[in-house]
Amino acid sequence: MKALTILQYQWKDLLRGKWIVGYGFIYLLIADAMIRFGGAGPKALLSISNIMLLLIPLVGMIYGALYLYQSREFTELLLAQPIDRPTLFWGLFGGLALPLALAFTAGTLLPILYSGMIITASLRSILLILLLGNVLTLLFTGLGFWFGLRFFEDRVKGLGFALVSWLFLAVLYDGLILLAVFAFGDYPIEKPMLGLALANPIDLARITVLLEFDISALMGYTGAVFNRFFGSAAGITVAAVCLLLWTITPLWRGNRLFLKKDF
Amino acid sequence: MISINNLQKKFGARTVLQDMNLQIPAGQATGIVGPNGSGKTTTIKSLLGLVKPTAGEIYIDGKSIEGEWDYRRNIGYMPQVARYPENMTVGELLSFIKAMRGSRTERDSELLSYFNLESEVDKRMRALSGGMRQKVGAILAMMFDPQILIFDEPTAGLDPKSSVRFKQLVHEEKEQGKTVLLTSHIMSEIEELTDYLIFMVEGRIRYHGPMHELMKRQQEQRLESAVAKMMEETAA
Amino acid sequence: MRLLTLIIGLVTGLILLGSVEITQATQVTVSKDGPLTSVQEGIEQAERGDTVRVKEGRYVEFDIRIRKPVTLLGEGDVIIDGDSQGFVVVVEADRVTIKNIGVHNSKAGFMDDYAGILVENAHHVLIENVRLVNNFFGIYLAKSEGTVLRNNHITASGQRETNSGNGIHLWYTKDVEIRNNYIRGHRDGLYFEFVDGASISENTSEQNIRYGIHFMYSDNCRYERNTFRDNGGGVAVMYTSNVAIIDNHFADNRGSSAYGMLLKEINRSTITGNTFENNSVGLYMEASSRNRIEKNRFSQNGWAIQLMANSTDNLFHRNNFLANSFEVSTNSRQHFNEFRGNYWSQYEGYDLNRDGVGDVPHRPVRLFSILVEKQPQSLLLLRSLLIDLLDAAEKFMPALTPETLIDTEPQMNSVS
Numbered sequence: 042m043k044a045l046t047i048l049q050y051q052w053k054d055l056l057r058g059k060w061i062v063g064y065g066f067i068y069l070l071i072a073d074a075m076i077r078f079g080g081a082g083p084k085a086l087l088s089i090s091n092i093m094l095l096l097i098p099l100v101g102m103i104y105g106a107l108y109l110y111q112s113r114e115f116t117e118l119l120l121a122q123p124i125d126r127p128t129l130f131w132g133l134f135g136g137l138a139l140p141l142a143l144a145f146t147a148g149t150l151l152p153i154l155y156s157g158m159i160i161t162a163s164l165r166s167i168l169l170i171l172l173l174g175n176v177l178t179l180l181f182t183g184l185g186f187w188f189g190l191r192f193f194e195d196r197v198k199g200l201g202f203a204l205v206s207w208l209f210l211a212v213l214y215d216g217l218i219l220l221a222v223f224a225f226g227d228y229p230i231e232k233p234m235l236g237l238a239l240a241n242p243i244d245l246a247r248i249t250v251l252l253e254f255d256i257s258a259l260m261g262y263t264g265a266v267f268n269r270f271f272g273s274a275a276g277i278t279v280a281a282v283c284l285l286l287w288t289i290t291p292l293w294r295g296n297r298l299f300l301k302k303d304f
Numbered sequence: 305m306i307s308i309n310n311l312q313k314k315f316g317a318r319t320v321l322q323d324m325n326l327q328i329p330a331g332q333a334t335g336i337v338g339p340n341g342s343g344k345t346t347t348i349k350s351l352l353g354l355v356k357p358t359a360g361e362i363y364i365d366g367k368s369i370e371g372e373w374d375y376r377r378n379i380g381y382m383p384q385v386a387r388y389p390e391n392m393t394v395g396e397l398l399s400f401i402k403a404m405r406g407s408r409t410e411r412d413s414e415l416l417s418y419f420n421l422e423s424e425v426d427k428r429m430r431a432l433s434g435g436m437r438q439k440v441g442a443i444l445a446m447m448f449d450p451q452i453l454i455f456d457e458p459t460a461g462l463d464p465k466s467s468v469r470f471k472q473l474v475h476e477e478k479e480q481g482k483t484v485l486l487t488s489h490i491m492s493e494i495e496e497l498t499d500y501l502i503f504m505v506e507g508r509i510r511y512h513g514p515m516h517e518l519m520k521r522q523q524e525q526r527l528e529s530a531v532a533k534m535m536e537e538t539a540a
Numbered sequence: 541m542r543l544l545t546l547i548i549g550l551v552t553g554l555i556l557l558g559s560v561e562i563t564q565a566t567q568v569t570v571s572k573d574g575p576l577t578s579v580q581e582g583i584e585q586a587e588r589g590d591t592v593r594v595k596e597g598r599y600v601e602f603d604i605r606i607r608k609p610v611t612l613l614g615e616g617d618v619i620i621d622g623d624s625q626g627f628v629v630v631v632e633a634d635r636v637t638i639k640n641i642g643v644h645n646s647k648a649g650f651m652d653d654y655a656g657i658l659v660e661n662a663h664h665v666l667i668e669n670v671r672l673v674n675n676f677f678g679i680y681l682a683k684s685e686g687t688v689l690r691n692n693h694i695t696a697s698g699q700r701e702t703n704s705g706n707g708i709h710l711w712y713t714k715d716v717e718i719r720n721n722y723i724r725g726h727r728d729g730l731y732f733e734f735v736d737g738a739s740i741s742e743n744t745s746e747q748n749i750r751y752g753i754h755f756m757y758s759d760n761c762r763y764e765r766n767t768f769r770d771n772g773g774g775v776a777v778m779y780t781s782n783v784a785i786i787d788n789h790f791a792d793n794r795g796s797s798a799y800g801m802l803l804k805e806i807n808r809s810t811i812t813g814n815t816f817e818n819n820s821v822g823l824y825m826e827a828s829s830r831n832r833i834e835k836n837r838f839s840q841n842g843w844a845i846q847l848m849a850n851s852t853d854n855l856f857h858r859n860n861f862l863a864n865s866f867e868v869s870t871n872s873r874q875h876f877n878e879f880r881g882n883y884w885s886q887y888e889g890y891d892l893n894r895d896g897v898g899d900v901p902h903r904p905v906r907l908f909s910i911l912v913e914k915q916p917q918s919l920l921l922l923r924s925l926l927i928d929l930l931d932a933a934e935k936f937m938p939a940l941t942p943e944t945l946i947d948t949e950p951q952m953n954s955v956s
Contacts, residue, residue, distance in 0.1 A: 043404055046400070046403045046404045047404065050392075050400050054389065054391055054392075057391055058391070079885065080862075080885075080954065082862060082863065083839075083840055083862065083863035084862055084863045084885040087863055091923065091928075094923070094925075095925060112389070113387070114387035114388050114389055114390070115388075115389045117354070117383070117387060118387075118388055118389070118401075118444075119404075120352070120353070120354050121352055121354065121376065121379075121381040121383070122376060122401065122404065122405065123373055123374050123375075123376040123377040123405065124373060124376075124404070125373040126373070211925050211926075212925050212926045212929070213926075215921050215924040215925070215926040215927070216926050218918075218920075218921060219911075219918055219921060219926065222915045222917050222918045223914075223915055223918075226914075226915040226917060230917060231917055234917055234920055235920070238920055244924070247922075247923055247924060248920070250923060251922055251923060254840070254863070254865075255842065255865040255922055255923070256794070257794055257818050257819055257820050257840060257841050257842040257865065258820065258841075258842030258843065258865035258866065258919065258922065259842070259919065259922075260794035260795055260796070260798075260820050260842070261794070261795070261796055261798070261820030261821060261842040261843065262796060262916055262919050263796040263916055264916065264917065267917075267919070267920070268795075268796065272794075301356055302356075303315070303349070303354065303355040303356055304349070304354045304355070
């Protein structure tokens with residue numbers, strides 16, 4: 042009841058900010074353009090998932106932290122009221138993550154629906170993209186929340202940390218892996234590589250996309266480790282479990298920080 | 305009845321409250337005074353659960369507040385610097401809090417007219433002046449008719465007229481047997497509204513007792529001088 | 541008068557001939573209920589041109605030899621079970637027809653190529669509607685001309701290459717027609733060596749241990765509308781000239797050495813209208829020259845085309861490349877082939893004059909494909925933002941990718 046009231050308020054507030062609508066529109070425009078110009082096939086889905094892999098982590102982390110800062114007043118107001126902190130935390134998180142997820146889902150799904158792609162394209166691929174997008178939204182918003190709480194008193198630090206983290210996870214991390222591959226390529230490094238990739242949530246999400254769209258290429262790789270990982274249910278299972286862990290951990294840490302926090 | 309036992313609070317290496325022991329009987333109006341940074345606000349926030357104590361316990365009506373939240377139903381709090389969601393209008397804010405608490409009180413409209421805020425109901429919080437926000441804070445604190453009222457520097461931003469009206473209201477609440485906790489730098493206000501005094505320095509309670517006893521002890525007619533004298537003593 | 545004699549003579553001759561035909565085309569019936577219970581005996585009793593009718597039932601016999609032109613015709617559910625003793629049916633005469641029967645369980649062996657049906661030194665044989673189950677080789681044609689294999693269903697449950705033979709095996713044959721057969725679970729679904737002028741159409745060859753079809757030294761053949769899917773190595777075509785590979789479907793061949801189709805030393809051939817879908821490598825070309833690869837569709841392959849540098853003068857024209865992980869990869873910066881007028885879904889150019897052709901050329905070889913070539917493990921970074929940035933930089937200023945391997949007329953929309 043309380044959580045619902047909080048959610049209701051936040052939704053109104055977010056909609057009033059129009060930001061969230063713009064965010065949904067970005068997906069709508071991109072998905073529409075991709076389907077219009079790329080045809081209603083795997084190409085459009087791939088383009089959508091590429092955009093998703095880029096945008097959701099960035100927006101999730103930065104806006105997750107920013108939102109905590111923006112709603113500081115709201116938080117302090119509510120903390121003096123008869124409400125428990127977990128409810129408030131999940132209310133705050135849900136109040137941001139759910140609208141973000143909804144904006145993504147609606148923005149992506151609408152063009153898929155009205156272009157008739159829902160019938161022509163692989164339903165499994167569509168569902169995977171939608172599901173992954175939603176999981177990623179929860180994951181990276183949670184991560185952003187954690188940053189925000191970690192650097193609650195220093196907004197510049199928190200936002201900077203979110204941005205740098207994104208840059209690191211999205212680009213630099215893979216650069217380091219690439220360097221490692223070329224430096225130690227003669228050694229059996231598949232397992233550590235897989236481990237490294239699974240340890241980075243953006244890579245993890247990317248690999249999940251690979252499992253759906255690039256399995257032919259992955260199966261063409263000559264190493265037994267990758268083949269066993271990607272060629273069986275093990276790959277998708279491990280990826281799913283890791284995604285789940287990555288979603289839960291920042292939220293769990295964030296929740297603990299929030300419960301102990303002095304306001 | 306509010307009991308604070310061995311309360312300690314550290315922010316990092318800095319100790320803000322040290323071994324605080326305090327009993328505030330129900331229905332008593334208490335003023336908390338002390339120099340800046342003496343731990344007044346931290347004490348209040350600990351009572352509200354906004355600040356988590358490093359050690360020690362707080363009991364309200366015999367029940368520990370640790371991990372509890374429902375006890376805040378009986379506390380009205382008016383913060384020192386009132387910050388509210390900027391995009392909300394005054395009316396929305398009040399009805400939101402009411403909806404969240406599941407309350408149907410109509411005291412808010414009473415209080416709105418009492419503070420002459422009726423014409424501001426549809427204004428967003430960001431459009432309000434500091435004083436008006438303070439008034440909204442006062443309304444939020446009192447609209448649910450709680451048993452304990454906590455005011456942190458309540459009149460700091462209020463114009464004299466509003467200040468008088470506010471004090472009048474607190475006085476009425478006190479008459480009704482509410483427990484009142486008040487911090488202020490304006491000694492006359494303390495004198496006017498409370499009977500008991502807590503004097504804090506560097507996170508310790510230096511005096512807790514009836515106000516007139518303090519004045520008698522310090523051989524001063526006015527609270528301000530008595531407190532100033534005590535500050536000098538502790539500094540020495 | 542002489543004319544009349546001639547006519548009479550002709551008429552009597554025709555009547556006589558006719559009566560000869562009638563008397564010769566008798567029927568022999570083999571049945572579990574007797575009196576004839578053996579297929580081999582039935583064949584022995586039959587005269588040239590006779591039909592041996594086999595009634596429903598399971599006949600455990602092996603090495604059944606057909607040494608005269610007869611028709612072996614099953615009626616109902618007929619199974620000839622070789623009981624893993626040897627060949628099941630061996631055809632050694634021309635113009636034999638085998639129809640509507642089941643042939644099961646030939647012997648498996650390392651020294652001899654045991655088969656469900658062996659046709660050796662026999663021409664114009666017709667094998668139709670035969671269900672071959674669990675034979676070492678299914679149908680084995682050696683030195684046979686004008687033979688027709690139609691509507692047969694050939695399955696085995698081979699586990700390893702060594703204990704499994706080929707579904708349809710052709711060796712030194714000519715002008716063979718193979719149509720609408722289904723082959724599964726053999727070593728190679730179809731295997732051709734020294735075959736000339738065969739027509740292979742509408743067959744399905746899937747889940748074979750090695751190749752869906754494997755042919756070499758087999759010129760002038762034509763492959764149309766066949767489906768090769770989910771075979772261990774895909775399809776391998778070698779040392780052959782002048783073949784037409786048209787409208788076939790190569791799909792789901794995945795693995796570190798699985799190819800939709802592997803071409804090795806294939807020259808002057810036509811590869812048109814085929815679909816390559818979900819293969820680790822769609823089309824692999826090595827030492828193959830002067831081929832036309834036209835109007836094919838490469839969709840969702842790991843590598844649409846792997847083109848080795850020793851392949852030259854091939855033309856890739858009006859193909860569609862859709863959502864492949866890699867479009868083209870090669871092993872050299874040198875290259876002497878032509879790509880023109882294809883549709884590439886990875887093309888990122890524009891078409892300002894709206895003529896349907898992209899205004900900037902397309903470079904189908906990504907930098908990343910070269911990185912993967914050098915260090916296969918880096919494949920794990922596919923679709924990473926970093927890789928996309930590297931690719932974009934390379935496209936802008938090619939340093940490692942073949943500079944001349946470009947499609948100068950990339951299409952804006954898929955071509956039909």
